[in-house]
Amino acid sequence: MSITVCLPGSAAKRVDEAVAEAMAPFASDGVGAVERDVWDSYRICGSVGLPVLAGHEGDLRLVADRPRWDGSLEPAVPGGCAGGPRGLIDFRDVLRAEAAGHAGRVWDRWQEVVSRHLAPDDESVFFYRYLAAGGARDSYETSREAADYRAQPAVRAWVDVAPRLARPDIADHFSFDWDPVGIGRRSREEYVATYEFSLLPLRNVLTLSGWWYELGDPPLHGACHGPLECVHEPNFGMEHPEVQSYLIALPADTLLVNVHCHV
Template sequence: MGWSDGGMAGMRIIVCLPSREATRVEDAVEEAMAPFERDYRRGEDLDIWDTWRITEGLPVLSGFERDSRLVHHSPTAHHTDGRTTTLETIPSEYGWCAGGPRALLDLPTSQVHLEQTRALADAIWQRWHELATELPAALARDSFYESHFCDIDADTCEACERISVGYSAQPLVRAFGDYLGTLSTTRGLGGPAGTYDPVITIDPVTRDEFVGRAVKYALPQRNILSLDGWWYEDGWTGIHGACHSPADCPHTPDLAPGYEHIADYLASLPADTLLFNVRCHV
């Protein structure tokens, strides 16, 4: 298959390696990724990637932007059939890299950050439901297209503005917006996943669901390949590369399911542990 760097459909995963691999990064990442290549020789759960490349995606701790221990874009894309493709190497944006020692990376893995996000999301969920018991129920934003403006295909700036005004004028939505305005930040809780339209993102979900979603989006590092060869993707239970299939694996994953456990794991690694951002087609 071909490779489209920039428009490729796929995922990013942080590959963790011991510090001794600093002199053979490309080979070490290739060996770590090998158990998960799509070769159809073992359980289908292990047939994950067909192309990968080390590429920019990790923030550098301030003051270490030019540290020689940092790794930047690799020019090589690896394929499941053993081929490699040489690509243009674009310099990393200042303050970003493709990998290096954990101590040089500015990863949002602080437990304090997670607890702040969790507490804020809890308070937001609570306030919405308090207001919902005091004020008339609100309509979702999309219903203003359906109920108030039939010509949804027109989608003119004027129509959009009228819809926004109509939606925001609802007492419950207005009061909740006023409450959000008193907060210094919503820490990534905006947009469709959080507070953009609370009628559909907060009202119908449980407190635990809303808080869990907030924690998920507070942590950009959602996928990792651990030092012990466990592949964790999207908060699910790990897949052990050393075993034929998850059903036959007698080992206990080194992380519990959940995004916050990925954060804890990265934060707990020795400072010289190597972390690399790998972009792969799955």
């Protein structure tokens, strides 16, 4: 697995030592301070690393790959690097704008559909009504209640609209094979924020304050032995948009280093 290690700008002249200090609490074989073993070896590596802001590919502040165990280097990734100051890393503003723009259009279109019909009930209303009447979960889709849900005018109208807005290349969500009523449960800003980062790669992050965020797992704090003993508040939640927002908000001189770990 790979993780983006965040270091203060002052670490630029001692990258290897600073990365080692940040990674140390999470070492396996009983060496690290954290009870969960995370890695047993690692290397600063750009093969799945960080994209460089256009025009800055030759900047001397960028971090180069470290050699493999046999002294060889992996083939360079065009436009990529193993690390560098946050201000030199491309966070794909164009891709973020494309995803955010599409999410906004979906939200607006749903509001238009709902404005012409009675506000529809969420599918859960029909599903639990079916269960209360003795129905089995696995037969709901063919039930009268499911048909009643789909017969709501706004839901029926959305069936005609959705194919023109389908963008599964941005997110599976935009396949629209689910209950659309949920679109309106959030404000436009909240809905857009949920999908703004959909086109960006998922990243694991080790924050400046020593929190290890591996997507899909609760964060670990390098200053504490385990979650039960930790009294500190994580920097943010575990979801992809929150990780991306954290990275983007860092000061421009913050050093981001991609580390490839053997786990």
